[in-house]
Amino acid sequence: MVVKKTIVVENLKYRYPNTSKLALDSISFSVDEGQFVGIVGKNLAGKSTLCEALVGLVPHFYKGAYGGKVVVDGVEVLNSSIGEMARHIGIVFQNPFTQITAAKLTVYEEIAFGLENLGMDRVEMVKRIDYVLDLLGLYDFKDRNPFELSGGQMQRLAIAGIIAMKPTVIVLDEPTSQLDPQGSEEVFKAVQRLSKEGVTIVMVEQKMEKIAQYADKVMLISEGKMIDFDSPQKLFSREDLENFGVEPPVFTTIAKKLNVKDETTGLYPVTIDEARRLFSL
Amino acid sequence: MARALSLYVETNTFLQKLDPMVKLLYILLSILLPFLILPYRVVGLTFILISCLLLLYGKVFKKVLPLLGFSFLILISIVIIQGLFMQSNRTPAFTIDGLTFYKEGLLYAWTLCIRVLDVLLAFALLVLTTRPSDLIQSLVKRGLSPRFGYVLSSALQIIPQMMSEVGSIMDAQRSRGLETEGNLWTRLKAFVPLIGPVVMSSLLETRERAMALEVRGFSAIGKKTFLFDTEMTLLDKILEWVLGILLLISIIVRIVWL
């Protein structure tokens, strides 16, 4: 059976207006439907720019010089508007607070915002809102004012507002970086559920232990270039990782120092379960 | 936690369920009729009476009292100034402590008071019994630009949020040795370090929010729908027609009269 490619990026180059350096430089890759992809790299490496290019904010919102091709769910981003792309791909940003529209007084109405913009039929709207409230565990908060939620709940609300629009792909740009551990855990659990529902996930994250635990594949980006795109085990086992400003999961770090590898694969452990198996004396 | 800026009181009377357009029409009538129809003062007083009765019925009369209290201060000063000093003052009415009040001035002040109270109460009726979002939505449905509608409704929530942010900015600057209390000069000097971060962070937030709105199809072409698309009830429609015809008749009457 041929697996559908939900994202195909070919030789993508991009430069922000009034800058001289390429923010994205000759990036090519593809993602299978339903895959969970992690993106890692240091600050300003181009991770966020790549996310913005997937949803069409680059180039439609920022303008600037653009080359190459991004096709999501069969639609070429360059020939489509951000509004149209919303039916195919959604994005969740770092700051939960600024993703609240502020125009709605309840969680329930907040989720409807995107659906109203797409001109959706009201019966269908109500159905979808009920579905995402349940999927993201927000049912008990449906009548609350969005600003009265905790960070983790707000971020789940942002995800709900996107998922209600039924995109095939959801991009999350460091969604937990401003949350406490409980809030991050809530968000990771929610993303895991989406992944099980078959949504393709692209997630930028600084917490490598989490990426190792959840992602099927990890992409390493440095100075606008894609350095590697492989399984977490293979990618984090790279000996030159630190050169790109990325520290692997702590389990991998100690395994590298102690030279503890999985004998069959020749790779270092990346999760606590793998580490426990390899470190027991 | 800061809430949305709103004076809306949920009391579930028919006033709350009434279409906001009907209430807007009522405001229009209460402003125009006392100018168009003679006897002005009687018409104005009638509107004041109707508004008071409606406010009482809507269980929001108590909320108007502080507003009335404040406006009385201004109204009294109008009475005093016009009663004493209006140019066309001829006929003395009464004298207190050697100050003579004139009939013409008092009558003029009385007319002004009626108009002010009339408009004030009509607006109170709208503001106290209508959710701001409902009002904006019904305006958007009747052709107001959705962008402008968004700006109006988001401002109601973002302004209180900004106020709470000012609190943390104040803490941050005091922690760096900035005195925010004391004489006027100290307070003026503290202004820039306080307002700077407020402006910068709201600019940053506005940009982030603009992106978040875009990816939720804010600029999508095509007709928008509304989650709570309440149809106008029969009562709404009847009232809208009645008020509209009333307005039309009084304009015609006025023109014919002159």
Added chain:
Amino acid sequence: MNLVDVKNVSFAYSENNFVLQNISFSLQKGSVAIIGQNGSGKTTLVKLLKGLLKPKVGDVFIKGINTKDTTAAKLAKTVGLVFQNPNDQIFKNKVLDEVMFGPLNIGQSVDEARENALRALEIVSLTEKSQENPYDLSLSERKLISIASILSMNTDIVIFDEPTIAQDCWGKTRVKDIVRLLVSAGKLVITITHDMDFVGECFERVIVLNKGKLLLDGSAKDVFSQEDVLSAAYLEPPYITQLCHQLHYDEVFLSPESFISYYESHRQKKETNDAKH
């Protein structure tokens, strides 16, 4: 004399709704992490230490001075507090000016302030950005600038509110280095944080708050070995410590370095044992 004395402190924002109850501890120079889930009262406690809030019950003494007898602005000479969101404080359009703002406020001369500011920028590795506009820099760089703007005031006590949030691996390493540097310079460093790996690597003492009460107070090692108590407060020890627990080690480790040396010595022991048999 203790740098900080907190004596039977309780605090409520509104009548009888206490967010902190009967907290007492003393701090000398060194490093202390205050941990606890959201709503545990961490931020309130820090604001009390900084004099931004005054206790409803009990007293807070900073170098023997009761915070009730002074203002937050006056305390700025002794206590520096780095807020979580740098955007709440940055208002100058040049990095250097921003970092000089605090020193000038507490009465340093312009030359002195510039010297201290440049030294602080060097510590956070942003010397070459000193002439740039802070809002042209990334959020994590702005965070380091807000740290520098406190370090330049050269206070005996430095408090950090979530310094590792929104930092990449480079930024986190900077923050860890800064904490170690301050401790070795004889200062008291206090942090509130959710980042347990950061606590494990950099802090000697840990105070755990739960629902406004002091749950645990002790050395990092002691606190993190009490996994049951921590999980009741919805906290998890550092990943390394979790691994030690899962491997049923009788000793816990808080940093990769200590784990590595323990593992290596045991591996050698095991190898020599195996060789004997």
